[in-house]
Amino acid sequence: KQEVTQIPAALSVPEGENLVLNCSFTDSAIYNLQWFRQDPGKGLTSLLLIQSSQREQTSGRLNASLDKSSGRSTLYIAASQPGDSATYLCAVRGTASKLTFGTGTRLQVTL
Amino acid sequence: EAGVAQSPRYKIIEKRQSVAFWCNPISGHATLYWYQQILGQGPKLLIQFQNNGVVDDSQLPKDRFSAERLKGVDSTLKIQPAKLEDSAVYLCASRGTSAFRTDTQYFGPGTRLTVL
Numbered sequence: 001k002q003e004v005t006q007i008p009a010a011l012s013v014p015e016g017e018n019l020v021l022n023c024s025f026t027d028s029a030i031y032n033l034q035w036f037r038q039d040p041g042k043g044l045t046s047l048l049l050i051q052s053s054q055r056e057q058t059s060g061r062l063n064a065s066l067d068k069s070s071g072r073s074t075l076y077i078a079a080s081q082p083g084d085s086a087t088y089l090c091a092v093r094g095t096a097s098k099l100t101f102g103t104g105t106r107l108q109v110t111l
Numbered sequence: 112e113a114g115v116a117q118s119p120r121y122k123i124i125e126k127r128q129s130v131a132f133w134c135n136p137i138s139g140h141a142t143l144y145w146y147q148q149i150l151g152q153g154p155k156l157l158i159q160f161q162n163n164g165v166v167d168d169s170q171l172p173k174d175r176f177s178a179e180r181l182k183g184v185d186s187t188l189k190i191q192p193a194k195l196e197d198s199a200v201y202l203c204a205s206r207g208t209s210a211f212r213t214d215t216q217y218f219g220p221g222t223r224l225t226v227l
Contacts, residue, residue: 004153034215043115043202043218044154089153097142098167099216101153 002027006090006102013080014110021075021105023090028068031097035064035075036089038104044089048075080109113137115219117203123225129191132222136184136205142166144216145178145188146202154202160186190224198226 003026013019023033032051036044048057048064050073056065063076077084087106091099116135124130136143141162146154157176159167162183171178175194180186190197200223204216 036218041220041223043220044204044216045218046215049215091153098156098159099154101155103151103153 002030002092002094002100004090004092004100004102006088006105008105009103010106010108012108012110015080015082017080017109018076018078019080019107021077021088021090021107023073023075023102025071025073025092025100027094028071029095030068031093031095033064033066033073034091034093034099035062035073036091038087038089047088077107080107082109082111085109115203115205115217117201117219117222119222120220121223121225123227124193125227126195127192129189130193130224131187131189132201132203132224134186134188134203134219136186136203137207137217140205140207140217141183142206143180143186144204144206145186146204148200148202148221150199157188193224193226195226198224200224 005024007022034049035047037047038044050057050066061078066073085108087104089104090102093099118133143160145157147157148154157171158178160180163180178188200221202221203219206216
């Protein structure tokens with residue numbers, strides 16, 4: 001059974017700082033890995049999707065890496081802004097197209 | 112394109128009562144998912160539909176939860192009777208088959224259920 005863990009559970013940083021969120025998974029037989037953002041009272045928004053054959057994806061200030069063999073992914077956020085405050089969820093997709101989510105990292109970017 | 116619509120947004124009921132949630136996926140999306148997200152946890156898949164057929168309902172508590180997707184479009188999720196531990200946000204998501212985003216699920220805003 002796939003298990004996904006995210007560290008840290010919560011993080012508070014001052015504006016402008018670069019930061020890294022971590023995700024680990026137990027079964028390396030994945031199809032892809034996805035990072036989502038969740039704002040309070042809202043659904044999930046997909047940020048980056050990395051196929052199992054890829055090592056990283058970039059979108060603006062966001063960069064996600066994937067090391068499938070070690071079961072790890074990181075989400076790097078450059079020059080953080082207060083608008084980045086949200087919960088970030090990592091999810092892996094197995095061969096059965098089912099997504100398994102981590103418990104999330106709650107990020108607070110302060111002025 | 113319009114996003115995934117869900118209603119109601121909030122629902123408060125007493126234990127042992129029944130409740131139903133509705134989801135309208137993005138037009139043309141064949142795959143529809145229902146997730147349960149308990150406070151402080153990640154979403155957990157309850158059921159996945161492909162058109163109007165069930166693909167995966169292995170984590171659906173079938174003694175009290177039921178879901179249907181008539182005509183392969185809208186879907187309803189029902190809980191009968193509700194228990195305290197059913198308090199959660201119920202998220203609906205859909206997935207299409209575009210050339211560039213075949214694996215992306217699009218999520219609705221969710222329905223927050225409180226069982227008293």
